[in-house]
Amino acid sequence: MSKDVLVNVDDISVKYGQHLALSHIHFDINQGDFITLVGVNGSGKTTLAKSLLGLKRIASGRITWVNGQKVGYLPQHTGLENRHFPATVAEVVATGLIKDKGRHTWFNKDDRKRVKKMLKLFGMQDMAKKRIGNLSGGQQQRVLLARSMVMTPDLLILDEPTSALDQTSRDKFLKVLKKLNTEQNLTIILITHDVASIEGYANRVLYLDKHLLFDGSFKKFFETQPFSPFIHTHQPRYVKEGETS
Amino acid sequence: MSTLELLLRAFEYGFMWRALIVGVAVAISSATIGSFLVLKKYAMIGHGLSHVAFAAVAIGIVLNQSPLFFSLPIVTFASVIVLRINQNARIHGDAAIGLMAATAMALGTTLVSTSGGFNIDLYSYLFGSILTIREIDVIFATVFSVIVIGFVLYNFNTLFSLTFDESFAKISGVNANRMNTWLAIFTGITVVIGIRAIGTLLISALIIFPAIIALQFSRGFKGTLILAVIISTLTVIGGLLLSFILDYPSGSTIVLLNSGIFFLIYIVRSALRLQT
Ligand SMILES: Nc1ncnc2c1ncn2[C@@H]1O[C@H](COP(=O)(O)OP(=O)(O)OP(=O)(O)O)[C@@H](O)[C@H]1O
Numbered sequence: 001m002s003k004d005v006l007v008n009v010d011d012i013s014v015k016y017g018q019h020l021a022l023s024h025i026h027f028d029i030n031q032g033d034f035i036t037l038v039g040v041n042g043s044g045k046t047t048l049a050k051s052l053l054g055l056k057r058i059a060s061g062r063i064t065w066v067n068g069q070k071v072g073y074l075p076q077h078t079g080l081e082n083r084h085f086p087a088t089v090a091e092v093v094a095t096g097l098i099k100d101k102g103r104h105t106w107f108n109k110d111d112r113k114r115v116k117k118m119l120k121l122f123g124m125q126d127m128a129k130k131r132i133g134n135l136s137g138g139q140q141q142r143v144l145l146a147r148s149m150v151m152t153p154d155l156l157i158l159d160e161p162t163s164a165l166d167q168t169s170r171d172k173f174l175k176v177l178k179k180l181n182t183e184q185n186l187t188i189i190l191i192t193h194d195v196a197s198i199e200g201y202a203n204r205v206l207y208l209d210k211h212l213l214f215d216g217s218f219k220k221f222f223e224t225q226p227f228s229p230f231i232h233t234h235q236p237r238y239v240k241e242g243e244t245s
Numbered sequence: 246m247s248t249l250e251l252l253l254r255a256f257e258y259g260f261m262w263r264a265l266i267v268g269v270a271v272a273i274s275s276a277t278i279g280s281f282l283v284l285k286k287y288a289m290i291g292h293g294l295s296h297v298a299f300a301a302v303a304i305g306i307v308l309n310q311s312p313l314f315f316s317l318p319i320v321t322f323a324s325v326i327v328l329r330i331n332q333n334a335r336i337h338g339d340a341a342i343g344l345m346a347a348t349a350m351a352l353g354t355t356l357v358s359t360s361g362g363f364n365i366d367l368y369s370y371l372f373g374s375i376l377t378i379r380e381i382d383v384i385f386a387t388v389f390s391v392i393v394i395g396f397v398l399y400n401f402n403t404l405f406s407l408t409f410d411e412s413f414a415k416i417s418g419v420n421a422n423r424m425n426t427w428l429a430i431f432t433g434i435t436v437v438i439g440i441r442a443i444g445t446l447l448i449s450a451l452i453i454f455p456a457i458i459a460l461q462f463s464r465g466f467k468g469t470l471i472l473a474v475i476i477s478t479l480t481v482i483g484g485l486l487l488s489f490i491l492d493y494p495s496g497s498t499i500v501l502l503n504s505g506i507f508f509l510i511y512i513v514r515s516a517l518r519l520q521t
């Protein structure tokens with residue numbers, strides 16, 4: 001009861017045409033949660049993220065946000081469609097400030113400082129003036145991460161953020177996230193295929209397969225979903241960990 | 246008379262001044278709007294609209310109405326519709342534009358043939374003729390280009406965010422639909438005010454070329470936009486003066502100047518790349 005609810009997801013279903021991608025999903029996101037959202041390919045993880053962000057219309061149910069939340073989002077496919085798009089790294093990161101500064105402001109010195117600081121956090125300070133299309137996939141992903149973080153979000157939704165990062169960058173990145181989560185109470189939803197790598201960082205697992213099949217701790221997750229959740233050798237059933245267990 | 250004398254002579258004529266003012270106004274609007282269209286991969290919209298403008302002008306001439314005022318609402322409306330179609334994933338946007346362009350062209354030529362065929366009047370609308378520019382065109386073009394500049398400056402970061410990544414812009418609170426509609430409306434108006442100086446069939450080139458040329462040089466977005474405006478303005482002024490000296494159609498001269506610059510850059514760059 002002491003936890004503050006940030007978002008209430010109430011029995012939502014989402015469709016693509018006739019195809020049902022999410023069915024009757026129900027959960028709360030609490031302030032300070034570090035959630036990892038797992039499931040097989042096509043299980044609806046990205047769809048759920050987009051629904052939360054209002055990028056995908058929900059067919060039924062209701063999503064209720066506590067007022068005035070700033071949400072950062074790293075999409076799954078960060079690869080640029082157009083490598084020749086004229087945008088410098090600094091310009092891209094600065095678009096993350098629009099949410100904060102309003103749609104009509106021009107950025108000032110302070111803003112440029114914030115951008116620089118963020119690039120430094122991701123080890124990209126030397127690339128500020130480079131064209132984003134000239135960066136590698138992993139570097140581009142880090143730039144887009146910086147764009148999501150520069151707004152100092154209340155909630156960060158990351159769709160497979162570590163898929164293009166090398167081992168060192170990934171560990172560093174997860175540590176940064178954990179630090180923001182514990183020290184600044186940043187709420188995080190991290191979508192991943194690699195449950196093992198995220199154990200020790202996240203504190204709550206949501207397991208999705210069109211339906212929400214599990215919602216609880218890592219410990220309980222590995223106990224109740226003994227087979228790899230990515231191989232359908234068992235009949236999954238919904239488990240919600242009790243408040244006291 | 247030497248070329249220089251001829252050039253100086255140009256500035257003695259009222260129509261030349263009117264052409265230069267309208268030309269610069271069109272250059273600025275088309276380069277700015279064009280940069281967004283090219284980067285959003287909507288460049289073909291300009292091409293489709295120029296054909297619609299041709300049909301609208303033909304209808305205007307047949308009905309004995311002012312072709313420009315007649316085509317303004319038609320082209321702007323078509324622009325908004327085409328944008329919608331492009332965003333609707335179920336129809337192929339490029340195919341839709343191709344269909345629209347061909348239909349408009351067929352309609353236009355049919356109308357023209359029933360009313361006595363191509364004449365000087367229509368020819369000037371097709372490829373631009375600076376002699377036809379009136380004061381009202383000057384006022385309209387100037388006011389409009391100021392509005393476009395104001396719009397872009399007021400919404401600069403939003404427009405950039407939207408062009409780079411529409412989803413992210415949306416979650417930043419940008420109303421993508423509304424901004425895209427404004428862009429479509431401005432595209433339509435740009436095409437129409439470009440008719441006098443550049444011509445219906447060539448205006449799309451002035452929407453595409455400056456952005457494409459600027460892209461060769463600038464790494465950033467702001468730089469690209471500024472460079473596109475400079476290139477566009479210089480080629481329009483240069484093209485208008487050349488067309489006066491050589492007595493060529495103004496639109497054709499301006500577009501050829503742009504093509505020339507583009508291919509020159511392309512060749513130089515390829516040569517440099519071969520050397521290293
Ligand atoms: N744009 C779309 N149009 C039609 N169907 C879609 C679309 N996007 C997703 N789907 C369908 O919705 C379901 C959920 O897709 P989603 O992308 O949310 O899965 P995911 O869990 O993110 O998968 P992955 O692990 O591959 O990223 C899939 O069956 C997919 O085929």
Ligand SMILES: [Mg+2]
Nearest residue numbers: 045046047076
């Ligand atoms: Mg996905």
